[in-house]
Amino acid sequence: MSGTRPVLELLDITRVHGTGGNVVHALRGLTLSVRAGELVAVMGPSGSGKSTLLTLAGGLDDPTSGQVMVEGADLAVMSRSQRAQVRRRSVGYVFQDFNLIPALTAAENVALPRELGGLSSRKARREAVASLAELDLAELADRFPDDMSGGQQQRVAIARALIGPRRLVLADEPTGALDSATGESVLRLLRARCDAGAAGVLVTHEARHAAWADRVVFLRDGLVVDETGPPARVDSLLGLGAQ
Amino acid sequence: MSIRHSLLALLESGPMYGYQLRTEFEARTGGTWPLNVGQVYTTLARLERDHLVQAVSADAEGQQHYRLTDAGRQAVAGWFRTPVDRTAPPRDELAIKLALALTTPGIDVEDVVRRQRTATVQTLQDYTRLKTRADDAGDIAWLLVLDSLVFQAEAEIRWLDHCEARLVRYGAHRSEVTRTEAAATRTGHAETLSERAGARVSAAIKGGRR
Numbered sequence: 001m002s003g004t005r006p007v008l009e010l011l012d013i014t015r016v017h018g019t020g021g022n023v024v025h026a027l028r029g030l031t032l033s034v035r036a037g038e039l040v041a042v043m044g045p046s047g048s049g050k051s052t053l054l055t056l057a058g059g060l061d062d063p064t065s066g067q068v069m070v071e072g073a074d075l076a077v078m079s080r081s082q083r084a085q086v087r088r089r090s091v092g093y094v095f096q097d098f099n100l101i102p103a104l105t106a107a108e109n110v111a112l113p114r115e116l117g118g119l120s121s122r123k124a125r126r127e128a129v130a131s132l133a134e135l136d137l138a139e140l141a142d143r144f145p146d147d148m149s150g151g152q153q154q155r156v157a158i159a160r161a162l163i164g165p166r167r168l169v170l171a172d173e174p175t176g177a178l179d180s181a182t183g184e185s186v187l188r189l190l191r192a193r194c195d196a197g198a199a200g201v202l203v204t205h206e207a208r209h210a211a212w213a214d215r216v217v218f219l220r221d222g223l224v225v226d227e228t229g230p231p232a233r234v235d236s237l238l239g240l241g242a243q
Numbered sequence: 244m245s246i247r248h249s250l251l252a253l254l255e256s257g258p259m260y261g262y263q264l265r266t267e268f269e270a271r272t273g274g275t276w277p278l279n280v281g282q283v284y285t286t287l288a289r290l291e292r293d294h295l296v297q298a299v300s301a302d303a304e305g306q307q308h309y310r311l312t313d314a315g316r317q318a319v320a321g322w323f324r325t326p327v328d329r330t331a332p333p334r335d336e337l338a339i340k341l342a343l344a345l346t347t348p349g350i351d352v353e354d355v356v357r358r359q360r361t362a363t364v365q366t367l368q369d370y371t372r373l374k375t376r377a378d379d380a381g382d383i384a385w386l387l388v389l390d391s392l393v394f395q396a397e398a399e400i401r402w403l404d405h406c407e408a409r410l411v412r413y414g415a416h417r418s419e420v421t422r423t424e425a426a427a428t429r430t431g432h433a434e435t436l437s438e439r440a441g442a443r444v445s446a447a448i449k450g451g452r453r
Contacts, residue, residue, distance in 0.1 A: 043364075045408070191375075207400040208393055211367035218361065226357055228365040 005072050006033035007090075007168050007199035008057055013066035015052050015222075026052040027063070028222035036167060039191060039200040041210035044219030050203045053219070054170050057201060058091050059083045070168060088117050092161025092169045094190075096176035098153040100145040100160075107132060107141040110160045117164065131159050135189060151182035155189050162198055169193065171202045175209050187212045246278065246286050248322040251295060251311065255319050258299055258310040261287060273377070273385035275392070290315070337399070341406060353410055360403045367396045 015027040027049045034040050042050050055061040056068055059075045068075040070090050075083055092113070093099075100109045111128035115121055132141050137155055145153050154174055161169040171190060175183030183206075191212045194200045202213060210216045218226040253259065253267050261283045268278055287309055290296040295315035299308045311319070337359060344350045370393050377385045 045404070188375075206397075207364055207367055208397045210364065211371040211393070213368070216361075216364050216368065218357075226361045228361055228368060 004035070006035045006069075007071060008032075008034040008201065009067070009069040010053070010057060011067040011069070013053075013056060013063045013068065015049075015056060015061070016064045025222050027056075029066075030219075030222065030224060032217065032224065034168075034199045034201055036197050036199050037194060038215070039194040039202060039213045041202045041204060041213035041216045042219060043205065043207070043210050043216060047221075048219040049222040050219055051172065052222075054172050054201065054203055057168075058093060058170050059087050088113055089164070090166055090168055092158075092163070092166045094154065094157045094161050094169060094171040094174045096173040098145070098150065098157050098177075100153055100157060102145050105142050105144055106137070106148070106156045106159075109145070109156060110163055113160065113166070114164050119164075127163060128159075131163050132156070135159050149182070150178050151185055154178065154186045158186070158189050158193065162193055167198050169198055169200045171200065171204075173204055174202070175204065175206065180208075183209060245322070246282060247290065248319070250283065250286055250290065251315055251319045252322065254296060254309060254311045254315065258308040260302075260306040260308050263306075271384050273382070273388045275388050353407060356403050356407050356410070360400055360407075363396050363399050363403070367393060367400070370396065 010030055010032045013027050013030045014025070017024040017026055030049070030053065032040070032053070042053060044050050052061070056063050057070075059068065059070070062076060070086055073086060075086065078086065100106070101112070104112065107125055107128045109128075110131055111121065111124035114124035114127055119127070129138070129141050132138055135155060135158070137152070137159060140148060140152055140156060143152075145156075148156065157174075158169065158171075161171075169190070174190070175186050178186060187209050190200055190202065194214075200213075202210065204210050216228045217224050249268055250264055253264055253271075259267065262280055264287075265278050265280050265283045268283075269276075287296065291298060291309070293314075294312055295318055296309040297312050299310050301307050341352065341355065344352045344355045370389055374386060374389045374393070377389060
């Protein structure tokens with residue numbers, strides 16, 4: 001359909017918090033776009049605007065100026081209910097603390113956005129189980145979050161973020177509470193989902209995790225100050241290493 | 244890197260000839276540190292001189308094989324038992340560059356830091372791509388080598404972040420010192436800020452290396 005149009009476009013975004021003497025310019029004219037199949041990592045010190053960027057991209061907050069386009073639709077001009085619909089249909093979130101609903105099983109958690117989107121619970125559940133199976137998480141379907149490890153919960157959260165037609169996953173320090181090997185397995189899954197066609201934005205302070213992205217963007221004081229270029233040299237890297 | 248010990252360790256698996264050792268070394272370490280075959284032959288000659296390896300009769304193609312002696316076998320065991328010496332770190336071009344950037348007039352240190360970080364993150368991305376391939380191929384030795392490179396690059400990035408934060412604080416402090424220094428120069432104290440900073444940086448680097 002929308003072959004080359006980015007899934008997410010942030011165009012010259014500013015976001016000012018507070019008024020008078022307490023004005024904070026969280027973002028100051030930021031432009032960023034993420035295409036299907038692309039994982040973009042955002043790095044920067046605290047206060048650089050990383051989290052603001054994610055909340056705006058997910059339609060949880062409005063920019064002071066600029067446009068937020070998800071799948072070509074401008075969130076800023078939508079009514080509250082239209083926006084909620086876009087969020088349910090197009091955008092999935094992954095948080096540091098997993099945010100699965102403790103009273104629901106993995107499959108029910110994953111099915112939830114589909115049910116809220118109007119699907120019958122049987123259909124939603126079938127989709128959820130299929131999606132878990134696709135991510136090698138089938139054996140978790142009937143477990144409750146308390147009976148899963150952190151890494152398992154986070155992988156289920158990724159499944160939930162990308163259930164149904166959703167193509168945009170916004171991840172805020174998704175590996176924060178995990179040990180390094182488990183964190184890596186979560187990143188691998190996120191990478192695989194993007195390779196399969198999703199668009200991802202990953203906010204992290206861990207360079208090792210950001211390195212799974214196609215592009216790493218550095219924020220400072222609400223602006224992009226630098227970004228890594230296109231994938232380089234893998235074949236010439238390290239002598240014979242990559243034969 | 245100890246070529247000596249690496250070759251000895253390879254010979255633990257059985258006799259090999261020079262070219263074979265080179266190929267084997269690169270295969271087992273993912274080709275991260277290419278060896279030239281001349282290095283291999285020179286090292287073998289020294290190992291033979293030191294009675295750690297022994298030439299065995301050449302094969303049908305005339306390839307000179309070497310095998311470990313008992314002393315050589317002990318040397319391998321000793322190498323694996325002994326931690327690598329980190330008390331004499333190799334010269335670090337980046338640490339030296341930053342120290343000099345700080346004390347060279349007209350150089351924007353924060354810019355040097357930022358460029359390096361972007362470059363190192365990019366390298367980290369490259370390593371990560373290689374890791375994905377190695378993982379698919381089930382090449383565990385190569386994965387370990389890559390992990391080592393990944394963690395080193397990550398450490399460098401964290402250090403650069405730290406430098407940047409420190410420079411911001413130092414910058415605030417410096418503007419104050421410059422005023423004091425201007426006053427000091429007027430009253431005949433010759434030492435400049437950059438001389439003092441330079442001395443402190445080199446002292447810090449030496450200190451940190453112990």
